[in-house]
Amino acid sequence: MATAVSIAPEREHYLNKEYGIRSWLLTTDHKRIALLYLVSITFFFFIGGFFALLIRLELLTPAGDLVQADTYNKLFTMHGVIMVFFFLIPAVPAVLGNFLVPLMIGARDLAFPKINLLSWYCYIAGGILVLHAMLTGGLDTGWTFYTPFSTAFSNTAVVEAGLGIFINGFSSILTGLNFIVTIHRMRAPGLTWSRLPLFLWSHYATSVIMLLGTPVIAITLVLVVLERAFHLGIFDPTRGGDPLLFQHLFWFYSHPAVYIMILPSMGVVSEIVTCFSRKRIFGYYFVAMASIGIAVIGFFVWAHHMFVAGMSLYAALIFSILSYLVAVPSAIKVFNWTATLYKGSVSFSTPMLYVFGFIGLFTMGGLTGLFLAALGIDVHVTDTYFVVAHFHYIMVGGTVMGYLGGMHYWWPKISGRLYPEAWGRLAALIVFLGFNLTFFPQFILGYLGMPRRYWQYPPEFQVLNVLSTAGSTILAVGYLLPMVYFLWSMRYGELADDNPWDAAGLEWKTSSPPPTFNFDETPVVTWEAYNYDELPTPQEVHVEQ
Amino acid sequence: MFDNFPLWPVRASTTAGSVDALYIFLVLLSAFMSVAIFIMITVFALRYRRRAGQQAQQIEGSNILELTWSAVPLAVFMVIFVWGAIIFFQERTPPRGAAEIYVVAKQWMWKLQHEEGHKEINELHVPVGRDVKMIMTSQDVIHSFYVPAFRIKQDVLPGRYTTAWFRATRPGTYHLFCAEYCGTQHSGMIGQVVVMEPAQYQAWLTGGAAFGSMAGSGESMFLQLGCSTCHRPDTQGRGPNLVGLFGSKVQLEDGRTVVAEENYIRESILNPSAKVVSGFKPIMPVFQGLVSEEQLTALVAYVKSLTPQASGAAGTPGLISPGKPPQEPKE
């Protein structure tokens, strides 16, 4: 493994242009901001993951014997809050999106660099507030903050955590704003909409959701905070408030939020699947429009979270039929990715392994969504472990797989180094196995009727819970590996040339790591998207160590 | 740990069968789709793996294929939607004449009360083959009445009644869970539904302490609070005549007509000025905060018991009407 570190003549790029804390904390370079996000996101990911392990350990036994009931409630609440708001929503857009959108467009930076830095500071300010709330007593309302429990019956730091998430919301809004304006205003000459990489189409759709959804949860949390702090009565049933109003406002954002989480990873998968099968995407127009379709129809379906909440019968019918419409674009994407492999020249590098994992697990996640949208079955399986398994298949099986795949694919461009290929493939395999062992038993548990958020459960569910806990430890190992060898490769990894994968796309036309202004002179795009027929076929990139 | 390791939930109610049927159909459909995608990926990946001479052939895409794998899934989804909606309608329309259980959920216990007055905590005894309708409300936060064996779940909201119904088909003891997170002991708010043969149920009924029926205690509350001064059964008092009110259409002062169901009666007790019956002045005092949930459910049960022919004798057809054949829920 000890490849000699080749001492290349030190070329100036965005990493070694300037050093010191000020150069990082006050940077307006979108690439450095992406790395700031990378560090903070990884920090939150491991905190949320640690809570997940504690939850799984508690559920090893039917009795509540590892932590007390209150602590368990705080554990799953903080696991939810940190994973949803501080990892899954920002992960791909803020790290890969921030780094790559200007590069893929041929611009020198995002439209509003200072606002981009402000977005990171909002993220950090929100994170500090939530961490402080966690350290000084925690939050026990669940990440969903349902009223009247969160407004009247919880005596934990709801106000502080609510404000933390509110401020963090600005981070999403500002990132979305930056992407939309950049994609509209700053495309390189010749880069028409039909030549846009699908990574940008999915980030454009994600930005639309971020912009139009996040403000609604902002006002919802502000109303909860006002109700707790100044006794306003908007959600208070004793004064005539409707408990379902909060759920409508909350889920109006929180369902599109799950599309904020999955769409960017879909963009990553489109980029990787084309590069590693050396082929154009199958049905470019349909895959691009599917992203926009998911973003728009995603706003029509939120009340399928409330079928048994006391909503009227007829409204449940309307939301059920709309929920089936939103499943169609996702199906189109999966079929198109699979069709892209046909008659390609498929390589099994690490990013491609993550893509195979993504397509398989996202398909299962999407299909179980059909169970939940069917009204008759939802009555039985909602609020049980079936739902927990469903959304983990989409979030962990989909988004995290896409995120890791993207990180491996663009790591040479980000760090100028190659990651160890063998370790990468091993980690991908461990993550895939650990994931399935963790969450597949939960489908069975869910249909058996084990409710969510239970500190103790009847003994007949124990065997499946033991399997799930075993899987979670394997999954944890799988996630630790990339952390180790990415850091290792920063120091000892092979130097990467401009285009190690011989991939299409403007980001591979500049050096790795790119100079601060990305391109020496504004590139002109004359080729169609994913023109792999005009690119040399790479010999196997990594000599098996 | 391995003595009791089920992989499929017990099927103990009429709707359980149809829910399981749709579930099995969807499991097969999903298994088929997942395996199909899995096989296609592995076959394509291996068949066209990168090796010398394996030149990728650029394919733009084909609109016909795109349309087929948009339209076909959509058609299948609509079938599933309709099937699911039919089951949902069955689950959400309690058959007329079902026996009524008043459920009050409070932080971390279930209080259930039968028509005949029997009160139970975290336990519900019902005879097999009898339609049972739960009229539920919460005293504090949102809970959810969930019996996996009957495949029914319904959130219980503060400030309002929600209903759920089932007809048990197999004697036995089944789990009762709270499915909506409600605080510290959310996982402790569990109980049992005991389904018994009619004869056994009789024994259990007579064995327990004799309670006045709900309608009876409702009537005493009705007199005690002075409701009878305005709501007279015979002549036209200052308040509307309540006999035969339940289930009828009521014309309101502001022109709307509403159906007098449990929520209407409850709201008219707690906040009378919300829906004033036409021809009457809003002079009824507000009872919000003066009446506990149990007293409220008793009053509602009493008002519902005032049917024209039984205006004298209290007691709707509760669980104890022996000999009456279990009514078929009207389809």
Place this chain on the structure above:
Amino acid sequence: MSNSPAPLVLEHTPGLQHHFADMEQQRNASSLGMWIFLGTEIMFFGGMFLAYLVYRMWYFNEFAAGSRTLNLLVGAVNTAVLICSSLTVALSVRAAQLGKRTLLVTLLALTILFGLVFLGVKAYEWDEKFTEHHVPGYSFHFQPESPEKPVDQGHAQIFFSLYFAMTGMHALHMIIGVGIFSVITWMAWRGRFTPEYHTPVEIAGLYWHFVDIVWIYLFPLLYLIDRRPHG
């Protein structure tokens, strides 16, 4: 939207950011950015409008009674004050385009004055609500207009919760607006704006007009629910 491949080394026109090709591209980007931000603000206030819509449908009597306790004249005057401030903002953008510095500074100062007047009147109205015990919470007591029209105290509290939430959030946006305009006025006074570069004035103007439009909707929805002369 293809802009010519401009050479990267540009003479540094004042106020041009390094990553934009020319002034035209930067102005379009800034105005598009502000319009998108105003779109998020529409959704932000939209959440409260849904709460208002639902509770007005359910508790119309208490909403009408609560609305009648608000001072109609003061509300109308306040709306007029805000419309005047919109006028001065529009005129100040015009002054910036023409490069008339003194006119620009006076108009911006007038805008801030109108804003402060609005906030003062709003503070007066809130104070009146405090003295009348119309603030939701323990001290809340709503005196119904006439005995035979009883009012549910809880539902009245919901109206006033929405009243304070909506006008409070709007006032907060006004305070932010006054802050922004103070900075713009200081920059204008220092002569930073020329007919070629006055984007900050335009962007601030868009924000101010939006806050005015929110009040244009809040005034009828809160003050004019039911002012009809009842028998």
Place this chain on the structure above:
Amino acid sequence: MSEHILPSKLYWTIWAVLICLTGITAWVATVDLGPLNTIVALLIASGKALLVVLFFMHVKYTSEKLTRVVIISALFWLLILLGLSLTDYFIRHPGIAGGA
């Protein structure tokens, strides 16, 4: 948005119209039109908003199609939030059938 400079007289006329509309909406509220009162109030408010958007915010003169797209899509999303939520609130308390 940028080059076209409007005559200040236009701004003053728009201002006058807005002031009159405010007066009208306040006065109309005191006239009993039955259910029409709310609709009229909302129409006048939307009229005033339109005037501010078109003239004060220069949307009428800008060559930028995107600004209109952003405004219309934001209003459409607001419509989704209000409209679809009302499907639940309008039909939540029917008779016995959907009573739950």
